[in-house]
Amino acid sequence: MKEEETLEETEKYAVDSLEDESSSGDAARIAKYILFRTLLLMMSVVIGVYLVILVANMGGQVDDIRRAEISYNVSMQLMAMQDQLGDMPAEERREFERQLREREERRLGLDQPFILRSFVYLRDALTLDLGRAEQLTSDTGSRRVRRIILERLPPTLLLMITSFFILFFIALFVALFLSRRYGSKLDRAIVTLAPTSAAPSWFYGVFLILIFSTVAGILPRGGMVGAPPPEGTLPYALSVLRHAILPVTALVIAGVFIQIYNWRTFFLIYSQEDYVEMAKAKGLSRRNIELKYILRPTLPPIITSFAMALIFRWMGSIVLERVFNWPGLGRMLFEAIGLYDVPVIVGAQVIFAYLLAFTVFFLDIIYAILDPRVKVGQGSEGGKA
Amino acid sequence: MRFFKRRLNELKQYPSAIVGIILISIFILTSIITVINIPYDEAIRLWRGGRVWEKTPANARPVWVDWFTSDDKSRTLNIDSTEKEGMQIVEDLNGLQRFEIELPFDYQFDGFPKEINIFMESEFVNNSPSASITWITPDGREFQSREFSVGQSRNFRFERDDNVRRAFPDQIVRQGLFGIPDQEQQVNKGEYKILISGYTFNEEDIVEAEAVLYGEVHGIAGTDHRRRELIVSLLWGIPIALMFGVLAAIGATVSTFIVAAIGVWYGGKVDSLVQRLTEINLVIPLLPILVMVGMFFSRSLWVILVVVILKGVFSSAVKTYRAMFLQARNADFIEAAEAYGASNIRVIFFYLIPKIIPTLVPTFITAIPVYVFLEASLAMLGLGDPVLPTWGKMMNDALNQGALYMGHFYWVLQPAVLLMLTGLSFAMTGYALDRIFNPRLRRL
Numbered sequence: 001m002k003e004e005e006t007l008e009e010t011e012k013y014a015v016d017s018l019e020d021e022s023s024s025g026d027a028a029r030i031a032k033y034i035l036f037r038t039l040l041l042m043m044s045v046v047i048g049v050y051l052v053i054l055v056a057n058m059g060g061q062v063d064d065i066r067r068a069e070i071s072y073n074v075s076m077q078l079m080a081m082q083d084q085l086g087d088m089p090a091e092e093r094r095e096f097e098r099q100l101r102e103r104e105e106r107r108l109g110l111d112q113p114f115i116l117r118s119f120v121y122l123r124d125a126l127t128l129d130l131g132r133a134e135q136l137t138s139d140t141g142s143r144r145v146r147r148i149i150l151e152r153l154p155p156t157l158l159l160m161i162t163s164f165f166i167l168f169f170i171a172l173f174v175a176l177f178l179s180r181r182y183g184s185k186l187d188r189a190i191v192t193l194a195p196t197s198a199a200p201s202w203f204y205g206v207f208l209i210l211i212f213s214t215v216a217g218i219l220p221r222g223g224m225v226g227a228p229p230p231e232g233t234l235p236y237a238l239s240v241l242r243h244a245i246l247p248v249t250a251l252v253i254a255g256v257f258i259q260i261y262n263w264r265t266f267f268l269i270y271s272q273e274d275y276v277e278m279a280k281a282k283g284l285s286r287r288n289i290e291l292k293y294i295l296r297p298t299l300p301p302i303i304t305s306f307a308m309a310l311i312f313r314w315m316g317s318i319v320l321e322r323v324f325n326w327p328g329l330g331r332m333l334f335e336a337i338g339l340y341d342v343p344v345i346v347g348a349q350v351i352f353a354y355l356l357a358f359t360v361f362f363l364d365i366i367y368a369i370l371d372p373r374v375k376v377g378q379g380s381e382g383g384k385a
Numbered sequence: 386m387r388f389f390k391r392r393l394n395e396l397k398q399y400p401s402a403i404v405g406i407i408l409i410s411i412f413i414l415t416s417i418i419t420v421i422n423i424p425y426d427e428a429i430r431l432w433r434g435g436r437v438w439e440k441t442p443a444n445a446r447p448v449w450v451d452w453f454t455s456d457d458k459s460r461t462l463n464i465d466s467t468e469k470e471g472m473q474i475v476e477d478l479n480g481l482q483r484f485e486i487e488l489p490f491d492y493q494f495d496g497f498p499k500e501i502n503i504f505m506e507s508e509f510v511n512n513s514p515s516a517s518i519t520w521i522t523p524d525g526r527e528f529q530s531r532e533f534s535v536g537q538s539r540n541f542r543f544e545r546d547d548n549v550r551r552a553f554p555d556q557i558v559r560q561g562l563f564g565i566p567d568q569e570q571q572v573n574k575g576e577y578k579i580l581i582s583g584y585t586f587n588e589e590d591i592v593e594a595e596a597v598l599y600g601e602v603h604g605i606a607g608t609d610h611r612r613r614e615l616i617v618s619l620l621w622g623i624p625i626a627l628m629f630g631v632l633a634a635i636g637a638t639v640s641t642f643i644v645a646a647i648g649v650w651y652g653g654k655v656d657s658l659v660q661r662l663t664e665i666n667l668v669i670p671l672l673p674i675l676v677m678v679g680m681f682f683s684r685s686l687w688v689i690l691v692v693v694i695l696k697g698v699f700s701s702a703v704k705t706y707r708a709m710f711l712q713a714r715n716a717d718f719i720e721a722a723e724a725y726g727a728s729n730i731r732v733i734f735f736y737l738i739p740k741i742i743p744t745l746v747p748t749f750i751t752a753i754p755v756y757v758f759l760e761a762s763l764a765m766l767g768l769g770d771p772v773l774p775t776w777g778k779m780m781n782d783a784l785n786q787g788a789l790y791m792g793h794f795y796w797v798l799q800p801a802v803l804l805m806l807t808g809l810s811f812a813m814t815g816y817a818l819d820r821i822f823n824p825r826l827r828r829l
Binding site: 045348353 | 668780
């Protein structure tokens, strides 16, 4: 939490230094920027999801699967009504079945032209109202895609948010530390290790399972809680924590070296600026120089590079959850692939689009707060050196 | 050209780049040799599996494991009658011939074989020959199977035979056959003999037999649960990974580069269209899209490649390139080109893009591992190419078969190490090049 103070401190400094801008004007600028970005992101999500639906239904796969599902349901319905229909002639019975099927297809909007249907699908997708999963169920037994997704969301968020925070602070502090000790052995080691970040997190996960679970046997090899789940909140939380160690470590290892390398380079570039030399000549303390003259102007580009890294990490997390059997969205997608569960697969697209948009949005807010130059219409490349 | 030569000289100062380039060269060389020695069709046929692999053990460790263990692990032994004396007629009984096939072998391993199979083939005129198999241990004990009809071809599982099983009521048959009596787990080393004797019903009839003792270790890379030798997919994984990575990286970086240049040159609406498309593209998740394509359309690596490139056109790198092009746009020589009346296309492709190309090279090389691992990620979700042997599919198979928990580490580690080396070699080279081509980083 020390970091938040740091940010506040630097923020104060920024506002002081820009005397021509009052702090209320600043708030208005940020609000306007955030509103603009929100609208833009919302539009992006809508268009993105629409594209997803177009691709998903290219050649009518979604329709076909829906139809197959309908006729299956109808025949099940008929079987259940066997007693009442027992003496119905075969001809009449077929006609009845056809009527049932048509009614069901009309109900689901399958008789409308694709353009109209696609917008129905778009609305359903955006509200995650994707009907029923074909095979998967939520832990409470529900088949509703929205329920399944919302149930799987918290474990994924737990994993990702924890690792993002750990990644951010480790990378920031080590990068600052290394920029001070540029050329030391540790610095060289990190620079040499930077290329290892080319591998995704699940890849390191496999090695971690092998070392800490199979060989050493000190940590669980997968899952989110022990079986049976421990009674009481605290033991439960501890069990989750124990299970989270390896996946979080894998996520951090996969991202941390490249992040340190990038940020250290940023710090080094900025620490060679003339105004830093000036500050040094003035005899300001090193802490002061680092916070106000180096960290402050580098934060916007750092946030941008972090956003890109996070988007990349989200994708890695899908396979990571499959490797660690972590009951989140990634494993849901993996299970849906195995069961050919189309509604869940389309639902996964939508929820990941939302997650990516939220990641961008969240970092945009931080960016707007940090960079006094950001204005509506200028986009977010204002901080690029 | 001189520019690149000078850069190449600078490269020598970066040991990581040299290691990277050497590794890349080794990979390229190995893939050329592989593709020549195991042609594409052959690789697919081998990887489809089935009867091709009936004479290799399942889940056998690689031979190199044996170098690190104190005892001598058993290897696969093939004792083929056509290479030995073959079929001998020992007695002629009026149109009925008694024949014998001797299959002697010397067993000197500390470990027991994984399985014992005897493959028999016969050519006959009217009636199929019949035979029974006798196992003779070095100390002269004999175990005889029941009599069976050979047929045109037969795979006789010696340990499953009722007679043989009855001889070892409370022991694993293999250990009984190879062990020293009353001393379990100890192999009785020495000259064994498998004697196949039986009758043919015509003088022309021929019987051939091959005994296979499946080893605990097999091949340079071991075998998987479907008896396939892993070396096939380890080797073929190299050209596939390189091809996929390089093509995807070229497609994605070059197209992004061109799009950014066009946006900057025309400016205004075109530029903002490029930027909006980039933002939309940013929130479309790549891996789920590929999952969807793999599920609904095709799992072919080529289709996936096309989708990856299309998805990469408006990648987030547009922003970085835009910043560079914005700087280059105001250069004097571009103004000069405009003044002499060069067309827009000409300015973009002959003046604007060449100016920035050096920055493209490191980005392109650093992007390759991302795509190599992307293929592996897809395979890990069960959406690997259905026919091609790739590293990702191998790891997926291994994890599905519980290799990590069953102790089949080689199955996971071999493709993992190769993936890591491929990724590292390109990444190391890319980072070094980045410093050389971006002078601002060079001092750091």
